[in-house]
Amino acid sequence: MSDPMVPPTPPVRLDALLAREDLGLRRVAGPDDPGTVVHWAHASEMADPYPYLLGGELLLSAGVHIPEGAGAGYFDAYVSRIVAAGGAALGFGVAPVHEAVPEALAEACEMHGLPLLEVPPRTTFSGVARAVWQLMAQARLAELRRVTEAQQSLATAASRPDPVRPVLHQLAQRIGGWAALYTPDTTELTTAGTPPPPETRQSLANLAKVLRPDTTTPAAGSRTAPAAGSRAAPAAGSHTAPAAGSRAAGAARVGAAAPGERRQVTPAPARTPTSASDTVDGTHLAAYALGPEHGYVLGVASPQRDPGNHTIASVAAVLLTLLTGRQQSGTAAARSSALVRLLLGAPPEDVAPLLGGERWQVVHARPDGPTPPDPLTTSALGTALGSTLVDPTGEAVRVLVPADRPVEPLPGWTLGVSTAAAPPDWPDADTQAARALARARATRAPLLRHGDRPALADLVPPHDADAHARALLAPIAAAPALTDTLRTWLSLHGSWDRTAVALSVHRNTVRQRIARCAALLEADLDDPDVRMELWFALRRT
Structure with missing residues (x-):
């Protein structure tokens, strides 16, 4: 198994285990390769460990499985099965079964290129496993720190006046490799970092062509030769990049082919991969x-494939998507002009055409988790909704979306969507989206839209309706918390629990506020006619 299935946790260098003085491990055979890594430790006394290995293990054994009088043939078969399963190394514990590492085992490991470690009597296998996990945790912490620092540097680079080059420079520096931005015709627009050899550079350009929307892909069952200058021609990837080291990389990764060998090309999905x-x-x-x-x-192009580099490159891809989209569409200057005109007092309807449309939807979004969204997350939300007009301030993220662009549920977000509105009605649309979001959160729906069906209240002249609403709600007008609680409680049919969820307060707080509203309004809130009249009034505020 040349590509063992391994977890996304950073592996442990075998040299780091050998350097632990508390373990006392000693290499007795096999290659002294500083690049050898271990993904986990596994103890087994099976004569054939192959069915129980996934790959990347430090296999620990005390030799209980070795029959008396075993010869070179037994050890050769045993070691070959470990290598075939993708085992990283073999740790042999001396005492109480064997007083020393069998010479035939050392010879077999030397022949098959498997590192063989002697585990002294004072070191338990569980102690070795614990050391592996400790080193793995340290590596994971260092990897998370590296990714976090890279995200911050990429975000800083993206805020510069000419951000594309700084983002590429930071990306190349953080992954220790080379980065290139290709135009739609797969020409290198700009690059950063140390360029790879020309053959590798051409292979990366060929890989970029696979992601072009107009790229045609060979039909299923067709065969193709490797690209010139490359042992492995690039193939289409899945819609999400594969995890590093995974056997399931499948369609998104192509392994090296032997010189002159022709390979089967994995059929491409119906849509162009991302x-x-x-x-x-x-x-x-x-x-x-x-x-x-x-x-x-x-x-x-990076020296090695690991999850950290993939995460860093994915963040850069999100940022560059926004930056190149802005350049491609040419709307950045128009939107800046619209903002300046609004600040100087121009009415919204005069500057709306500069934004690319006359009618817009307002979307209010809140993440499903407890953590507020960071700038990268909100930028990704805007990209998913097809708009760069994003306001991340406040409890909810607000996005202005063109009316002709459909808004669909997004994983990890709860959305409230207004009706399509012309610029003069944007404030009302903002209120509609906020109310739709509150109902969506209370009902645990991923998305709710404000209804645009004409209501009975539309038959009342707006001036008279507003005057009636102000008079009816005057006793609680000075307490916004009471007004909001009453509105939400009525919209949720008097449900205490759902109102508490929508307002992020305790249900007892809801009960106290509703009781206070009933007292100030001198109204029986259990009467459906009273509720209807109050709801009519609240709709006007």
Whole structure:
């Protein structure tokens, strides 16, 4: 198994285990390769451990399975099965079964290229496993710190006046490789970092072509030869980039082919993939589509493939999607002009055409988790909704979306959507979206839209309706908390629990506020006629 299934947790270098003085491990056979890594430790006394290994293990054994008088043939078969399963190394515990590592075992490990470690009597296998997990946790913490610092530097670079080059520079620096931005015709627009060899560079360009929306892909069952200058021609990836080291990388990764060998090409999905990866001459290549409507592609070449580099490159791809989309559409200057005109007092209807449309929807969004969204998350939300007009301030993220763009549920978000509105009605649409979001959160629906069906209240002249609403609600007008609670409680049919969820307060607080409203209004809130009249009035505020 040349590509063992391994977890996304950073592996542990075998040299780091050997350096632990408390373990006392000693290499007695096998290659002294500083690049050897261990993904976990597993103890087994099976004569054939192959069915119980996933790959990447430090296999620990005390030799209980070794029959008396076992010869070279037994050890050769045993070690070959470990290597075939993708085992990283073998740790042999001396005492109480064997006083020393069998010489035939050492010879077999030397022949098959499997590192063999001697585990002294004072070191337990559980102690070795614990050391692996400790080193793994340290590596994971360092990886998270590296990714966090990279995200911050990329966000800072994206805020500069000419952000594309700084973002590419930071990306190349953080992954220790090379980054390129390809135009829709797969020409290198700008690059950063140390360029790879010409053959590898061409392979990355070929990989970028796979992500072009107009790229045609061979039909299922067709065969193709490797690209010139590359041992492995790039192939289409899945719609999400594969996890590093996974056997399931499948359609998104192509392994190296033997010289002159022709390979079966994995059939492409119906839609153009958003990412693809390959490994050429020891260099990991990855490409990310920067929005299907723009055709720009981010190409990355790094010395190794790991989840940290993939995460960093994905963040850069999100940022570059926004930046290239803005350049491609040419609306940045128009939107800046619209903002300036609004600040100088121009009416919204005069500047709306500069934003690309006359009618817009207002979307209010809140993340499903307890953590407020960061700038990258809100930018990704705007991209998913097809708009860069995003306001992340306040409890909810507000997005202005063109009326002709459908708004669909998004994983991880709860959305409230207004009706399509002309610029003079944007404040009302903002209120509609807020109320729709409150109902969506209370009913645990991923998305709710404000109804646009004509209501009975529309038959009353607006001036008279407003005057009646002000007079009826005057006793609680000075207490916004009471007004909001009454509105939400009525909209949720008097449900205490759902109102508490919508307002993020305790249900007892809701009861106290409703009781206070009933007292101030001198009204029986259990009467449906009273509720209807209050709801009519609240709709006007």
